[in-house]
Amino acid sequence: xxxxxxxxxxxxxxxxxxxxxxxxxxxxxxxxxxxxxxxxxxxxxxxxxxxxxxxxxxxxxxxxxxxxxxxxxxxxxxxxxxxxxxxxxxxxxxxxxxxxxxxxxxxxxxxxxx
Amino acid sequence: xxxxxxxxxxxxxxxxxxxxxxxxxxxxxxxxxxxxxxxxxxxxxxxxxxxxxxxxxxxxxxxxxxxxxxxxxxxxxxxxxxxxxxxxxxxxxxxxxxxxxxxxxxxxxxxxxx
Numbered sequence: 001x002x003x004x005x006x007x008x009x010x011x012x013x014x015x016x017x018x019x020x021x022x023x024x025x026x027x028x029x030x031x032x033x034x035x036x037x038x039x040x041x042x043x044x045x046x047x048x049x050x051x052x053x054x055x056x057x058x059x060x061x062x063x064x065x066x067x068x069x070x071x072x073x074x075x076x077x078x079x080x081x082x083x084x085x086x087x088x089x090x091x092x093x094x095x096x097x098x099x100x101x102x103x104x105x106x107x108x109x110x111x112x113x114x
Numbered sequence: 115x116x117x118x119x120x121x122x123x124x125x126x127x128x129x130x131x132x133x134x135x136x137x138x139x140x141x142x143x144x145x146x147x148x149x150x151x152x153x154x155x156x157x158x159x160x161x162x163x164x165x166x167x168x169x170x171x172x173x174x175x176x177x178x179x180x181x182x183x184x185x186x187x188x189x190x191x192x193x194x195x196x197x198x199x200x201x202x203x204x205x206x207x208x209x210x211x212x213x214x215x216x217x218x219x220x221x222x223x224x225x226x227x228x
Contacts, residue, residue: 004157033215042118042204042218043158056215090157102148103216105157 004106006091012112013081021076021109023091031055031096032074033103034066037088049074078111086113116141116207120219128227133177133192135222137205140186147188148206148216149179158204164188175199200226 005024013019025032031050035043045058049068063079072093078085088110092103121136139145146165150158162173169181179190188205202223206216 035216040220042206042220043216045215045217048215058215092158102160102163103158105150105159107155107157 004091004093004104006089006106006109008109009107010110010112012114015081015083015113017081018077018079019081019111021078021089021091021111023074023076023093023106025072025074025091025093026104029093029095029104030072031094031101032068032072033092033094034074034076035090035092036060037090037108038084039087043090046076081113083113086111116145116217118205118207118217118219120203120205120222122222123220124223124225126225126227127195129197130194133190133195133199133224135190135203135205135224137179137188137190137219138186139188139205139207141207145207147179147181148208149173149177149188149190150204150206150218152202152204152221154201161190161203195224195226197226197228200224 004026007022033048034046037043046060047057048055052068065077067075088108090108092105094101094103117140119138148163149161151161152158161177162171164171164181172178177192202221204221205219208216
């Protein structure tokens with residue numbers, strides 16, 4: 001069984017640039033969520049996708065956007081990068097959208113904005 | 115609205131000693147509660163979850179947690195710490211809000227002394 005994989009593992013960008021992070025869901029999982037984890041903090045919910053539609057969003061500005069593809073893989077796009085966007089970005093997949101369905105996390109992408 | 119408070123950002127125990135990590139939650143709906151563990155440079159791994167039913171929940175690696183509604187608590191315990199338990203532990207809450215999003219606490223770093 002293949003777990004959740006994320007790419008790249010590390011990324012350095014300059015303020016104002018745009019970035020795309022990628023995630024492959026665990027086999028059989030149709031729901032993907034993205035979380036931002038700042039240094040020393042717990043993860044914060046960005047948004048969730050189910051069957052290629054956004055299915056919930058946290059308190060993040062519109063410059064954070066996403067996509068889910070027919071094979072359930074996903075992208076997180078961030079425009080106009082700010083220094084505070086520096087964080088570990090975690091992708092998580094689950095079997096269904098139900099609140100009791102456990103999330104399976106990837107190892108994350110470490111984004112540094114300079 | 116939901117929130118999680120983890121008391122103690124750092125906990126240090128001796129190998130073989132009892133591990134107790136504290137978590138209190140606030141939720142306007144019946145909560146679903148989770149404990150996740152994060153090892154350095156990795157994503158989060160589910161330790162255990164409470165949704166409905168038995169309030170004492172057993173998880174992986176010998177950990178367990180008890181849901182106490184009257185105290186709004188979901189503390190994590192392990193009778194005997196092992197060196198391999200050293201990691202960051204996160205408590206999280208969600209509920210039947212129709213939106214699948216975990217709210218995490220700020221985490222507790224567990225150190226195990228030989």
